[in-house]
Amino acid sequence: MLAAIREVQIPLLAAMLLGACLAKLGRVLRARSVDVALGPTALFPLRLQRPVAVAMCAAELTLGIALIVTAGRFGTGAAATAVRGVTAVLFVTAVGALIELRQHRPDVGCGCFGDLSSTPVSLRTIARSALLTLAAAGTIGVAPLRLPPPGGALALRLALLAAEIALIAALSPEIGQALVRLGYSEPCELRVLPAERTLSALRSSRQWRRHASVVTGHHPVDVWRELCWRYLVYPGSYGGREVEVVFAVYLRSRRPAVRAAVVDAATGEVLPPLHVLPPPAADRPVRPLPPRAVGPWVARPAAGARPATLPPPQPLSPPAPDAPQFLPAATAADESAAEGSLYHLLALSSPVPRERNNREEAPARYIA
Amino acid sequence: MRDLLDGLAGSERRSAAAMAAASTAIAESARIARRCRLKAAVFGPQAGLDQGPSVCDDANAWPLESVPRAVTGEVLDVSPHILVIGKGEVEERFALTADANAWRGAKTDPAAVKVGDHAVVRRHDSGREVADRIWANIGRVTGTIVRRDGDTLVVDRGDGSGNQVLVIAERASGRIQVRFPRLEPGYLIDIIGVRHDDFLEGLVPATSQPAYRADHVPGPPLVNGHVPGSFSGAAIWHEQGDEPDGLIGTAYPAVDPQNAATTRAGRQQAASGCVSLPYLSIGSLLRVRNDCTGLSRVLPVIGSAASARLFCDRSVICGPSPRGRIADLTLASFVELGGELDEGNFNVTIEIEG
Secondary structure, X not given: OHHHHHHHHHHHXXXXXXXXXXXXXXXHHHHOOHHHHOHXXXXXXXXXXXXXXXXXXXXXXXXXXXXXXXXXXXXXXXXXXXXXXXXXXXXXXXXXHHHHHHHHOOOOEOOOOHHHHOOEOXXXXXXXXXXXXXXXXXOOOOOOOOOOOOOHHHHHHHHHHHHHHHHHHHOOOHHHHHHHHHXXXXXXXXXXXXXXXXXXXXXXXXXXXXXXXXEOOOOOOEEEEEOOEEEEEEEEEEOOEEEXXXXXXXXXXXXXXXXXXXXXXXXXXXXXXEOOOOOOOXXXXXXXOOOOOOOOOOOOOOOOOOOOOOOOXXXXXXXXXXXXXXXXXXXXXXXXXXXXXXXXXXXXXXXXXXXXXXXXXXXXXXXX | OHHHHHHHHHHHHHHHHHHHHHHHHHHHHHHHHHHHHHHHHHHOXXXXXXXXXXXXXXXXXXXXXXXXXXXXXXXXXEOOOEEEEEEOOEEEEEEEEEEEEEEOOOEEOHHHOOOOOEEEEEEOOOOOOEEEEEEEOEEEEEEEEEEEEOOEEEEXXXXXOOEEEEEEOHHHHHHHHHHOOOOOOOOEEEEEEEEOOOOEEEEEEOOOOOOOOOOOOOOOOOOOOOOOOEEEEEEEEOOOOOOOOOOOOEEEOOEOOOOOOOOOHHHOOOOOOOOOOOOEOOXXXXXXXXXXXXXXXXXXXXXEOOOXXXXXXXXXXXXXXXXXXXXXXXXXXXXXXXXXXXOOEEEEEEEEOO
16 A cells, blocks of 8 residues: 555656646746746845746756656666655755745745746645655655556556545645636626627617617717726717717627617707617518517407507607607617527517626626 | 018917817817716616716716815925915915925925925815925836936836936935846836926835836736626826826726727727726726725726736735735825825725716
């Protein structure tokens, strides 16, 4: 059992050293500067920081390869003992450096695995280095490794390896960072989406078609963004009043939610939104009427009664002065209805609940 | 004579151009001022934003509702008991009490302030005509070192406003070298000092120099889900440059680069910086709280804090803040919120309004 434990340390230590070096190299290549990989070298004088960072990475790479090379039939005698001894010394040094770093630069991460090791040094990090020191010391004097035959011996070694990996993972704050990266999706507040795409999404939205008869300008007079929404303001005219039509487009690459409001340009009064669509253009095919009226504002026919007859479509005309021109609130349109589906056909009759996006609607998303 | 005529014609052209620019600026300001209300119109009461218009009112009305604590202008007269500050055609007189103190390259007596100095005065809590703190000719250079010639550095502020010249004063050289060991092109610098016509005389290091170069700023930690609604970090101040005296507002490190193209700040391509901040625009409202004094105000975003996002340092005025500079305040806003200009920063929490 003890022999098996000592044997599995060699591939494990080699993997850790090579992984650490590659992670540091990856970070350096991404940032195109050795300075980002400094980590514990922050303890050294300025002129020594860069050489020490390079030397650390080179030592990890060399020892990782040497552990693998000396693990087999070359692993007899002084060469293997020297490599494993130096590995143990490296980890002892790491323990000391981490303790120093924790005391003198508590804000600096250990940098052991590049970007993933940016959290300040904790006792877990120090315990991991101590465990690896013991593992390295235990490999001194181990006979050359041979692949055990299938059966109990192989299963025992695999189980020991898995258990130790689990222990090291439990001691590694980097695991949390790695899991975050694996399941990462960029929050909409941080998403960079060109204004042109927003404009194109707006032009193909139902809200745009609904307000097209009011909008008088081809280009927005103002465009700005806040959090997950981009706002576009168009000049407009309705019933002789100069108005501004404000669209808010959710910053999502496909079928974003679009909201709209009409504001009197002179008084700033918020006018409730339009509730009628403009008549279809002459060059567009007329959308067929739905087979049955649905939606909250049309009474469903009682069972057994004859279906209600829909009034013929009326051309858009300016509203009478005493008639309500607008619905009493801003409307939202969800563009998620599939092409050809019933809800797509019944564009006005699809009261799909709007996605809850802001802090007031979805407080659970905003955890301070 | 021809030169004179050319000069007059040129003067008229410049005058016309200046008027056109002023008129454009006014139109743009009016457009930005409407954004808060237009946004509230879209979301309305049903989205829980019924307080939106009042927030818009608060932000617009703040300078008018109360007497501003910060007064900026030229020193017209100074005596052991009275300080007169001129701002355009307006003069304001302040009584100097024994408690008042001043900064003019170092902490000094208010009587050491000279006529002609550009001063920032903070009123005393007890009265509107009493000066509490006076900063004379204070200036700051923050940005990336472009060139060095002995003790003279050329620094790019990163906002497209051109380079600044910083001359490190001999008496402060040692202190600055300790905090800024790499006075080389490509590295960052942040120094407070005395403003002269063409240069800043560097006297006080405002932070410690980051180890990385300006083009290798570490990325922010990843955020899953939605970003939080409030952020803590460091607030700094910037010189007013072309800004009018007493301007209230803050530059913000994450101004949307897509629609900031018409502003000077927008020409600088936004980078992520070392804090994950949500994108906002000029005119967005932030509630800014000084965690050290407890004072808070709603401030509009007035620009992109290009150099602030290069620094991943902390404020330690009242305990260490989280990393990153998240607000770059105007002089007046910094003083109104209780900040000490010669200290350069304070711990801050910002919340996005509306």
